[in-house]
Amino acid sequence: MGVVVRGARPDDRDDLCGALVACGAFTSEEVGIAQQILDEALVAGPESGYTLFVADGEGRARGYVCVGRTPLTESTWHVYWICVDPAFQRKGVGRALQQHAEHAVAAAGGSRLVLETSGKPSYAPARVFYEQAGYAVVGRIPDYYRSGDDCVLYCKRLTD
Amino acid sequence: MGVVVRGARPDDRDDLCGALVACGAFTSEEVGIAQQILDEALVAGPESGYTLFVADGEGRARGYVCVGRTPLTESTWHVYWICVDPAFQRKGVGRALQQHAEHAVAAAGGSRLVLETSGKPSYAPARVFYEQAGYAVVGRIPDYYRSGDDCVLYCKRLTD
Numbered sequence: 225m226g227v228v229v230r231g232a233r234p235d236d237r238d239d240l241c242g243a244l245v246a247c248g249a250f251t252s253e254e255v256g257i258a259q260q261i262l263d264e265a266l267v268a269g270p271e272s273g274y275t276l277f278v279a280d281g282e283g284r285a286r287g288y289v290c291v292g293r294t295p296l297t298e299s300t301w302h303v304y305w306i307c308v309d310p311a312f313q314r315k316g317v318g319r320a321l322q323q324h325a326e327h328a329v330a331a332a333g334g335s336r337l338v339l340e341t342s343g344k345p346s347y348a349p350a351r352v353f354y355e356q357a358g359y360a361v362v363g364r365i366p367d368y369y370r371s372g373d374d375c376v377l378y379c380k381r382l383t384d
Numbered sequence: 385m386g387v388v389v390r391g392a393r394p395d396d397r398d399d400l401c402g403a404l405v406a407c408g409a410f411t412s413e414e415v416g417i418a419q420q421i422l423d424e425a426l427v428a429g430p431e432s433g434y435t436l437f438v439a440d441g442e443g444r445a446r447g448y449v450c451v452g453r454t455p456l457t458e459s460t461w462h463v464y465w466i467c468v469d470p471a472f473q474r475k476g477v478g479r480a481l482q483q484h485a486e487h488a489v490a491a492a493g494g495s496r497l498v499l500e501t502s503g504k505p506s507y508a509p510a511r512v513f514y515e516q517a518g519y520a521v522v523g524r525i526p527d528y529y530r531s532g533d534d535c536v537l538y539c540k541r542l543t544d
Contacts, residue, residue: 254456296414298530338525363523363537365498370458377523377537 227317229324232276232288234266239285240278243309247287249350250307258305261290277324279308279317286312289321291329294338301329303339322357330382337382338362343374354378387477389484392436392448394426399445400438403469407447409510410467418465421450437484439468439477446472449481451489454498461489463499482517490542497542498522503534514538 232240240262244255265274273295279287287308294300303325308317329337341350343364355361359378368375392400400422404415425434433455439447447468454460463485468477489497501510503524515521519538528535 251456257455294528295417296411297528300525300528336527338528362525365460365496365522365537365539367496367541368454368457368460368498368539377525379525379528381527 227279227281227286227312227315227320229277229320230280232266232278232285236278236285236288237262237266240288240307243285243287243307246310247307247313248310258290258307261304265290274304275325275328277321277328279312279321281312281317287317287321289325291325291337293334299333299335301334301337303337318353319357322353326380326382335381335383336379338377338379340375340377342369343376344372351376387439387441387446387472387475387480389437389480390440392426392438392445396438396445396448397422397426400448400467403445403447403467406470407467407473408470418450418467421464425450434464435485435488437481437488439472439481441472441477447477447481449485451485451497453494459493459495461494461497463497478513479517482513486540486542495541495543496539498537498539500535500537502529503536504532511536 241259244250244258250258261274262276264272265276274290274292277289278285288305289303290305291301291303294302306318306321326337339354339359341347341354357380359380361376362379363377365375367373401419404410404418410418421434422436424432425436434450434452437449438445449463450465451461451463454462466478466481486497499514499519501507501514517540519540521536522539523537525535527533
């Protein structure tokens with residue numbers, strides 16, 4: 225199954241919302257907020273503060289990454305969401321999305337990417353994914369999401 | 385000069401915008417964003433996601449603290465801004481605002497406060513202020529705001 229990464233289109237919305245639910249990584253509150261951001265970004269484009277890239281497999285959107293400039297910083301960006309439909313996981317799609325986003329951020333003058341994820345054992349695969357991609361732990365906030373669920377902060381420098 | 389901390393009123397706007405500029409701690413971009421948030425919070429109240437407390441001295445607003453629930457967390461809140469008019473600094477006004485906010489957050493069920501500040505030498509007084517108030521460093525993102533200007537993350541647990 226070949227997958228290509230491209231910009232997002234408004235008609236990707238239903239596929240992306242479906243992937244958010246199907247991937248099983250997010251609570252209903254997280255899905256709701258992610259959908260709000262999708263709606264803003266699909267309508268307003270980068271003016272929304274968010275930029276989306278979509279993994280297109282067999283003509284449909286199978287996952288996406290959402291990044292945006294970090295307010296009040298000169299050249300820091302955040303990775304807000306990354307999500308891949310379960311049928312397309314374990315095929316390098318997440319890695320392709322991440323790398324595409326990094327190149328796009330660097331091309332836009334961004335010098336580093338910051339992201340937050342959970343410290344729970346069930347999120348170990350996500351943390352390994354980021355660490356293998358060159359992200360370093362820059363912080364850990366105990367019990368941030370809820371008791372027993374720390375926030376782990378990662379940063380990757382894109383330029384020397 | 386006696387100062388009392390109270391809720392914010394729409395007619396505090398001009399005094400608070402004046403304090404933001406006068407305190408000299410913020411760039412023009414930071415002042416602009418802080419004013420946008422003030423406008424949202426003064427019109428919509430806590431529905432905006434922000435809660436303001438004002439230091440009232442001689443009948444006028446001399447400073448404020450802005451806090452809000454952190455999205456996607458169970459009981460974490462952020463301190464977004466704290467600002468005191470220079471004529472009212474070094475009198476414990478910042479400390480009174482901070483403590484008032486902590487009590488209000490705890491009363492609303494918040495269990496911890498997180499804040500971000502600069503690692504620059506010129507921000508050492510702010511970092512000492514937070515450390516003396518019981519905030520612990522939980523992260524540091526190199527060159528976050530711009531080259532040579534790290535983000536230092538603090539957290540204070542409000543409940544055991």
